[in-house]
Amino acid sequence: MAAAGTSDDAHAARPRVLVLGGGFAGVGAARQLKDADADVVLVDKHDYHTFQPLLYQLATDLLETAAVGHPLRDLFHEQPNVAVHQASVTGIDLAKREVRFAEMAPVSYDYLVLAVGAQVNFFGTEGAAEHGFPMYTLSDAVRLKEHVLQRWEAADRDPALVEDGALNVVVVGGGATGIETAGALAELYRAEFAKDYPALPQEDARIVLVEAGPALLTMFKSDIRDYTKRTLEKFGVEVVLGEIVASVGPTRVTLKSGTELEAHTLVWGAGLQAAPIAALLGLELEKGNRVPVEADLSVAEHPEVFAVGDVAWITDTKTKQVLPQLGSVALQAGERAGENIALRLAGKDPEPFAYHDKGTMATIGRGAAVMQTARGKTIKGKTASLAWGTVHLALLSTGEDRAKAVVDWTWAGFSHERPGRITVRTDEE
Numbered sequence: 001m002a003a004a005g006t007s008d009d010a011h012a013a014r015p016r017v018l019v020l021g022g023g024f025a026g027v028g029a030a031r032q033l034k035d036a037d038a039d040v041v042l043v044d045k046h047d048y049h050t051f052q053p054l055l056y057q058l059a060t061d062l063l064e065t066a067a068v069g070h071p072l073r074d075l076f077h078e079q080p081n082v083a084v085h086q087a088s089v090t091g092i093d094l095a096k097r098e099v100r101f102a103e104m105a106p107v108s109y110d111y112l113v114l115a116v117g118a119q120v121n122f123f124g125t126e127g128a129a130e131h132g133f134p135m136y137t138l139s140d141a142v143r144l145k146e147h148v149l150q151r152w153e154a155a156d157r158d159p160a161l162v163e164d165g166a167l168n169v170v171v172v173g174g175g176a177t178g179i180e181t182a183g184a185l186a187e188l189y190r191a192e193f194a195k196d197y198p199a200l201p202q203e204d205a206r207i208v209l210v211e212a213g214p215a216l217l218t219m220f221k222s223d224i225r226d227y228t229k230r231t232l233e234k235f236g237v238e239v240v241l242g243e244i245v246a247s248v249g250p251t252r253v254t255l256k257s258g259t260e261l262e263a264h265t266l267v268w269g270a271g272l273q274a275a276p277i278a279a280l281l282g283l284e285l286e287k288g289n290r291v292p293v294e295a296d297l298s299v300a301e302h303p304e305v306f307a308v309g310d311v312a313w314i315t316d317t318k319t320k321q322v323l324p325q326l327g328s329v330a331l332q333a334g335e336r337a338g339e340n341i342a343l344r345l346a347g348k349d350p351e352p353f354a355y356h357d358k359g360t361m362a363t364i365g366r367g368a369a370v371m372q373t374a375r376g377k378t379i380k381g382k383t384a385s386l387a388w389g390t391v392h393l394a395l396l397s398t399g400e401d402r403a404k405a406v407v408d409w410t411w412a413g414f415s416h417e418r419p420g421r422i423t424v425r426t427d428e429e
C-alpha cells in the first residue's frame with residue numbers, strides 16, 4: 001500500500017522531511033524547503049488547504065467554497081521536491097522515526113514537522129457536539145451555511161416555525177470567531193434575507209451572542225471592547241455577557257442561569273484544543289494538549305522533530321509570552337521550522353524563532369473592524385478593515401488567491417451581494 005514518494009525504497013536516496021498538516025504552518029515549512037537537498041512529503045487528511053480566517057464569510061454566503069479551500073497539490077506545482085498525499089495520521093513512533101496513516105503505508109522520516117492544527121473544544125457541554133455548529137473546518141462552515149438557509153426555507157413554508165426559534169441563532173464565545181460570525185450573520189439577515197424572504201418577520205429573527213466573561217474580545221483594550229459591543233448591537237446582535245451555555249438541544253439553548261433561548265441554531269466559537277494527534281507523541285503536553293517546543297521550534301530531546309502552528313506551545317523569545325493560536329504565528333513558525341531543517345541539512349545551526357507581530361485584529365462587519373498593534377495602539381472602523389485585508393492577503397497561499405480575494409472582497413463591498421446563498425444536496429435522485 002505504499003503511496004508514490006513514500007515507500008522506504010525511495011527513502012534511501014536523500015533525507016526525507018515529513019510534514020503532517022497542510023495548514024498555514026505545514027505549507028510554510030514545506031515551501032521553505034524548496035532549495036533543500038531533501039524529499040519533502042506533505043500529508044493532510046484533506047486534499048485542500050483551509051483559509052480559516054474566511055470560514056465565517058463562507059458560512060454567511062459571502063464567499064464560495066473554492067475561495068476558502070485551495071487544492072493542496074496546486075500549491076506545490078513549482079516545487080518538484082514535494083510529494084502531497086491525502087491520508088489521516090493514526091500513529092507516530094518517535095523511536096522508529098515513522099508515522100502511520102489510516103489509508104496508506106507507514107512513512108519513515110529523517111525530519112518530522114508536526115503541523116496538524118487544532119480542533120473545536122466543547123468543554124463537555126451537554127448536547128453541544130450533537131446539536132452545535134462549530135466553526136473550524138471547511139465542512140463546518142458549509143454545514144452551518146446550509147443549515148441556516150434550510151431554516152429560512154422551512155420558515156418560509158411554515159411561518160409558525162419563526163415563533164419556535166427557527167430563524168434564531170445563538171453564537172457562543174465573545175472572541176474573534178464569535179464576534180465575526182455574529183456580525184456577518186446579522187448583515188446577512190438584515191440585508192440579504194430581508195429581501196429574499198419578504199413575507200417573514202425578519203425583525204423577529206434573533207442573533208444572540210453569549211460570552212461567559214464580563215466583556216467581548218478580552219485580549220483587546222477597553223475602547224475596542226466597547227466599540228465592538230456597540231457596533232454589534234447597532235447591527236442587531238443581542239450581546240449577553242457573564243452567561244454560560246449549560247446545554248444545547250435541537251431547538252433550545254439553556255444557559256446556566258436557567259434562561260432558555262428558542263434557537264434552532266447554535267454556533268460554537270468558544271474554544272479549541274490541539275489536534276489529538278499531539279497525544280500520540282507520548283510527550284508531556286502543555287495544558288494537556290499542546291506540544292511544548294524549544295526556541296528553534298524543535299521538540300525537547302528530539303532535534304529532528306518540529307511542532308508548529310496551533311498544535312504547538314511556542315514561547316516568544318522576546319516577550320517570554322506564549323504565542324496565540326493565529327494564522328500569522330503558524331505561517332511564520334512553519335517557515336522557521338522549514339528554514340531550520342534546511343540549515344541542519346546543510347550542516348549549520350538552527351536559529352531561534354522570532355515572531356513578527358503585525359497586530360491582532362477582528363472584523364465585526366462591513367467597514368467595521370478592530371485592530372491592536374504590538375505596541376498597544378488601537379484602531380477601529382474602516383482603517384482597521386483595510387489593515388485586516390492587508391494582513392490576511394499576505395496569509396493567502398498564492399498570488400492567484402490574493403487576486404481572487406481582492407476581487408471578491410471589493411465586489412462584495414460595493415454590491416453587498418452574497419453569491420453563496422444556495423444549498424447543494426448530494427443525496428438527491
Ligand SMILES: Cc1cc2nc3c(=O)[nH]c(=O)nc-3n(C[C@H](O)[C@H](O)[C@H](O)COP(=O)(O)OP(=O)(O)OC[C@H]3O[C@@H](n4cnc5c(N)ncnc54)[C@H](O)[C@@H]3O)c2cc1C
Nearest residue numbers: 021023024025045052053088089117309310325326327330
Ligand atoms: C473561524 C476562525 C477564524 C480565524 N481567524 C483568524 C484571523 O482572522 N487571523 C489569524 O491570524 N488567525 C485566525 N484564525 C486562526 C488561524 O486560522 C489558525 O491559527 C491557523 O489556521 C493555524 O494553522 P495550523 O497550520 O497550525 O493549523 P490548521 O490551519 O488547522 O491546519 C492543520 C492541518 O492539519 C490537518 N490535520 C489535522 N489532523 C490531521 C490528521 N490526523 N491527519 C492528517 N492531517 C491532519 C488538517 O486537515 C489541516 O489541514 C482563525 C481560526 C478560526 C477557526
